[in-house]
Amino acid sequence: MLYRILKFIIGVGIRLYYKEIRVNNRGNLSNGKKPMIIIANHPNTLMDAWVVGMVCNQPIYYMAKATLFDSKFKLKLLRSLKMIPINRRGEGKVEGVDNNDSLSECYKVLSEGKTLVIFPEGTSYKEKVLRELKTGTARIALETEKLNGGKLDLQVVAVGINYSQPEKFRSNILIDIDQPRGVMDHYELYLTEKKKAVNNLTNQFRERLEKVLVTTETKDEEELLDDIYKVLNTKYIHSDDKGVQRQVNELKDIKNKLDELKLVQPWRIDEIKQSIKSMDWKLEKMRIRADFLDRKFRSRLFLRQMLTSVIFILVAMPLAIFGLIHNYLQYLFTDWLVPKLSKDIEYYAPLAILVGIVLYPLTYSGLGFLAHYLFAFSWLGMIAYVLLMPLTGMFTYWFFKYLKHISYKWRYMFLMVDSKDTLQDLQEEKRRLKELLFED
Numbered sequence: 001m002l003y004r005i006l007k008f009i010i011g012v013g014i015r016l017y018y019k020e021i022r023v024n025n026r027g028n029l030s031n032g033k034k035p036m037i038i039i040a041n042h043p044n045t046l047m048d049a050w051v052v053g054m055v056c057n058q059p060i061y062y063m064a065k066a067t068l069f070d071s072k073f074k075l076k077l078l079r080s081l082k083m084i085p086i087n088r089r090g091e092g093k094v095e096g097v098d099n100n101d102s103l104s105e106c107y108k109v110l111s112e113g114k115t116l117v118i119f120p121e122g123t124s125y126k127e128k129v130l131r132e133l134k135t136g137t138a139r140i141a142l143e144t145e146k147l148n149g150g151k152l153d154l155q156v157v158a159v160g161i162n163y164s165q166p167e168k169f170r171s172n173i174l175i176d177i178d179q180p181r182g183v184m185d186h187y188e189l190y191l192t193e194k195k196k197a198v199n200n201l202t203n204q205f206r207e208r209l210e211k212v213l214v215t216t217e218t219k220d221e222e223e224l225l226d227d228i229y230k231v232l233n234t235k236y237i238h239s240d241d242k243g244v245q246r247q248v249n250e251l252k253d254i255k256n257k258l259d260e261l262k263l264v265q266p267w268r269i270d271e272i273k274q275s276i277k278s279m280d281w282k283l284e285k286m287r288i289r290a291d292f293l294d295r296k297f298r299s300r301l302f303l304r305q306m307l308t309s310v311i312f313i314l315v316a317m318p319l320a321i322f323g324l325i326h327n328y329l330q331y332l333f334t335d336w337l338v339p340k341l342s343k344d345i346e347y348y349a350p351l352a353i354l355v356g357i358v359l360y361p362l363t364y365s366g367l368g369f370l371a372h373y374l375f376a377f378s379w380l381g382m383i384a385y386v387l388l389m390p391l392t393g394m395f396t397y398w399f400f401k402y403l404k405h406i407s408y409k410w411r412y413m414f415l416m417v418d419s420k421d422t423l424q425d426l427q428e429e430k431r432r433l434k435e436l437l438f439e440d
Helices: 001-018 047-054 072-080 099-111 136-146 184-192 192-212 219-232 241-264 267-288 290-294 299-341 345-375 379-420 418-439
Strands: 020-026 036-040 059-065 083-085 115-120 155-163 172-177
Touching: 001 047, 001 184, 001 241, 001 379, 020 241, 036 047, 036 192, 047 059, 047 115, 047 136, 047 155, 047 172, 047 299, 047 345, 059 099, 059 172, 083 099, 083 267, 099 115, 115 219, 136 184, 136 192, 172 241, 184 192, 184 299, 219 241, 219 267, 219 290, 219 418, 241 267, 241 345, 290 418, 299 379, 345 379, 379 418
Parallel strands: 020 172, 036 115, 036 155, 059 083, 059 115
Antiparallel strands: 155 172
């Protein structure tokens, strides 16, 4: 019961925190009566486990580092949430946690046809680099089959969790789910050469995760990939893909071209880096976004759009002010408290959700009762007032982003009038960058 209640509450928090959550091939997680191991990348600590739990219809068990279970209360609470502790090398042994007992529980859970989630990287870092996978997942899969005489038909599903910006409020997630696959191809070898079979299966797990992720080999490659995407990304050129799916596809295209150039024309990588550096400097100096370089400029249409925007801003401003008054202090407090709780960026989003789940309802309820006391609101009026607070809060966040977009738009219009040649030079530089990257 506690698991289902918390799953619902956390699910609401995730959907409010992230703007778009797209799931590809959700049906691959329906295990029927077959046991299943879900393997996933691990860039965002607790959030990764919550996201997997949110998209799974069936109850799931998690393997988690034993340091999370460092008190009797935590041990009891987390065990009630279907978490199985495991002592990791280099972190010391937590009292009350025995790895043999934990592994036996994993075998039991899978033998009963249930679902187990494992993050085989073992550690969580906000990066696109897929770290070395631990062999424990493969050992658990093959040993469970062995304990059941090779007749269990255990399935392994690779899940790629692609965040646009893991820690950022109202960013996006693409969850890409691979086809379930058994482990029996490695079973016979496991009976005679355990280490070799485990290593082979672990390598297969890595290949499957790379298929559903945008990955890089190093942090430098990741930075270059992100820098190129920021310059080339645009909403002003039509694409059949939308939202986070478009972003992931474009990142994969850029990454594939960089891998190709690294092998056949490595000097072009240096030219691309220089071009990116030059464009970043010019864009910052001119204070416009790179995607505006793809925008067609028609003066009359632009003026009409700007006039419409000004009218909308004036009409919407009171609603935005209402939302700001009722949400700004909570927003500031959360932004202040979360870094105090953990300095690791990987914990920002899950901690912000946990703080928000408690802070915002308490604040809204308090303001509602205060309004009822001061202004004699009816109960119906108080409920409407309380419901209006979060709705206008979300609107206010969007509204201030819209104001920023309009400021870029004004800036672009003035540049097209006063510095058209400079903008055209930048547009040409962007075109040359595309040629450097994509032309053979």
